Amino acid sequence: MALPGDNLAPGEPFWQMTVATTIDAPAEKVFPYFLQAGQDKAGFYSFDWLEASLGFGIHNTYTIKPEWQNLKAGDFCTFHKSGMGMRIHSVTPNRNILMITNGLEPNHPLPPGKWEMLWTPLFSLQKGNFVSWNWDFNLFPLENGQKTRVVVRCVAKAKGNPLAISIFKHAFALPSDVMDIEMLRRVKRLAEGTYPLN
Incomplete structure (x- = not known):
């Protein structure tokens, strides 16, 4: 199915990931967890050992914090303790959070100490090459709003050295x-x- 972030960057995707689950709870109970995702907030609710082994500096928090619930377009989601992350493109309450990193649009203002992984020498903008990807969270109500289908997609697009694209992908x-x-x-x-979890 088509999702809001599929066409934010031009070109054909070299990688697309879609994962989904059905949650026996209304979207209003699910959405707050995604709102507070981030290395400097609640983390990403994933494998702590993998995040630690990669040096991300993530400490997952499993409670809803009101001070982390005000995410909006133009904010920044931090992935790594170095400050690397993605820009928030849009937020639709209880329905969608869309993040974007786009090497064709590198000049957006970022918070102090934050940066986007836009390119390497193999993805040089001077050569007309770029890398771009999104992270797209979608919530669809089921059964009169008593359940929620969550669909998360990441689409990566690039123009550049095939070896660099393959390395990035893997x-x-x-x-x-x-x-x-x-x-x-x-x-x-x-x-x-x-x-x-058991």
Whole structure:
């Protein structure tokens, strides 16, 4: 199915990940967990050992914090303790959060100490090359709003050195797939009130 972030960047995707789950809770109970995602907030509800081994500096929090519930377009979601992350493109309450990193639009203002992973020498904008990807969270109500279908998609597009694209795909995409699946599993248990995980 088409999702809001599919066409934010031009070109054909070299990698697309879609993961989904059905949660036995209304969207209003699910959405707050995604609103507070971030290295400097609640983390990403995924494998703590994997995040630690990659040096991300993430400490997952499994309770809703009111001070982290005001996410809006133009904010920044931090992934790594170095400040690397993605811009928030749009937020539709209880329905969608869309993040974007776009090497064709690199000049957006960012908070102090934050940065986007836009390119390497192999993805040089001077050569007309770019890398762009999104992270798209979608919530669809089911059964008169008593359940929620969560669909998370990441689409990566690039123009550049084929070797660089292949390295990016395997070094970045595979861990992202694994961590997104675990994130949805934990958010499901949290929203359904069956956390901690067994």
